[in-house]
Amino acid sequence: MTSLRTAMNLRRLMRSGRFDLLHAHLGISEVLAIAVPRSIPVVASRRGPNLGFETRRAYKLIEGLGHRRADVLISNTRFWADAAEREDLWTPVTRVIPNAIDPHEFPVAPMPQDEPPVIGVVANLHPYKRHDLFLRALKIVAGLLPSVRAVFAGDGAARPRLVQLVTELGLDDNVTFAGQVSDTRPLVAACHVVALTSSTEGFPNALLEAMSRGRPVVATGVGGVPELVRHGLDGFLTSDDPAEIAARLRSVLVEGDLRARMASSAHERAGVFSWDKLVRDTESVYRKVLTMPRRSSRTRSRKCWRSPQVF
Numbered sequence: 001m002t003s004l005r006t007a008m009n010l011r012r013l014m015r016s017g018r019f020d021l022l023h024a025h026l027g028i029s030e031v032l033a034i035a036v037p038r039s040i041p042v043v044a045s046r047r048g049p050n051l052g053f054e055t056r057r058a059y060k061l062i063e064g065l066g067h068r069r070a071d072v073l074i075s076n077t078r079f080w081a082d083a084a085e086r087e088d089l090w091t092p093v094t095r096v097i098p099n100a101i102d103p104h105e106f107p108v109a110p111m112p113q114d115e116p117p118v119i120g121v122v123a124n125l126h127p128y129k130r131h132d133l134f135l136r137a138l139k140i141v142a143g144l145l146p147s148v149r150a151v152f153a154g155d156g157a158a159r160p161r162l163v164q165l166v167t168e169l170g171l172d173d174n175v176t177f178a179g180q181v182s183d184t185r186p187l188v189a190a191c192h193v194v195a196l197t198s199s200t201e202g203f204p205n206a207l208l209e210a211m212s213r214g215r216p217v218v219a220t221g222v223g224g225v226p227e228l229v230r231h232g233l234d235g236f237l238t239s240d241d242p243a244e245i246a247a248r249l250r251s252v253l254v255e256g257d258l259r260a261r262m263a264s265s266a267h268e269r270a271g272v273f274s275w276d277k278l279v280r281d282t283e284s285v286y287r288k289v290l291t292m293p294r295r296s297s298r299t300r301s302r303k304c305w306r307s308p309q310v311f
Helices: 002-014 028-035 057-069 078-087 131-144 159-168 185-189 205-212 242-254 256-270 275-290 297-304
Strands: 022-025 042-046 072-075 093-096 118-122 149-153 175-179 193-196 217-220 235-238
Touching: 002 028, 022 028, 028 042, 028 057, 042 057, 042 078, 042 275, 072 078, 072 275, 078 093, 118 131, 118 185, 118 205, 131 149, 131 159, 131 242, 159 175, 185 205, 193 205, 193 242, 205 217, 205 256, 217 242, 235 242, 242 256
Parallel strands: 022 042, 042 072, 072 093, 118 149, 118 193, 149 175, 193 217, 217 235
Antiparallel strands: none
């Protein structure tokens, strides 16, 4: 009932004549766009699946109706754009515009002294972030580098189980739970490498910010992560094998020349994803959509955009 009332309010607002375009940004807003008058173009944004819509047939149908109303679906990764085209109903033309960063806010930080070696993990403590996988890899690293430290920035429902697992693995002296951190820059500056061992990801800002600070990353190669991290250049992409993750972490921690090269490369790579470019590319989508004839827009949008392009 709340969603229906919101949809009706949105329709009245959009019919006021004060708006030329609606950008439905993530989740339920993509569905609410169904209520927007046909005379107003709609751009939708997606950073992954609409949670809760994947397995319920009725919800999937409603999401599909939202797709029929949208002219373009922007995703921050090619991975999730392809998934929408492959799995969703009536997906509009997709465009890829990655997340962005202000390099002045995340400048290069000097690498700390070699001892103790420190690994940063910036991710809320949710099951899909697979901190348990990281801890099992850390156990292997600690067997080779007893002084290694890992700092978790973030909090969540998985914390009690993770605290228990740290004790079970004998890592109490190696792991710090920092909780929610309002500014992760000092924490990242104190690390030699940043790790992320998720089972699924979009285009993770945590890695982008760490790379801008000049930190190599070791991350599972899931979702859009390979679209950000170049394996062997900015860090390493791994499977979900703890032994492989541990081997890559150890390489970065022990091999100073490798770490320095990757740190420089990671910073350079992060600079590609600027706010200026994101704004330009988004405005380009807006301009394209605003020039589309509004009658039969669903059919015409396919014709206007038939040459795929990744921004």
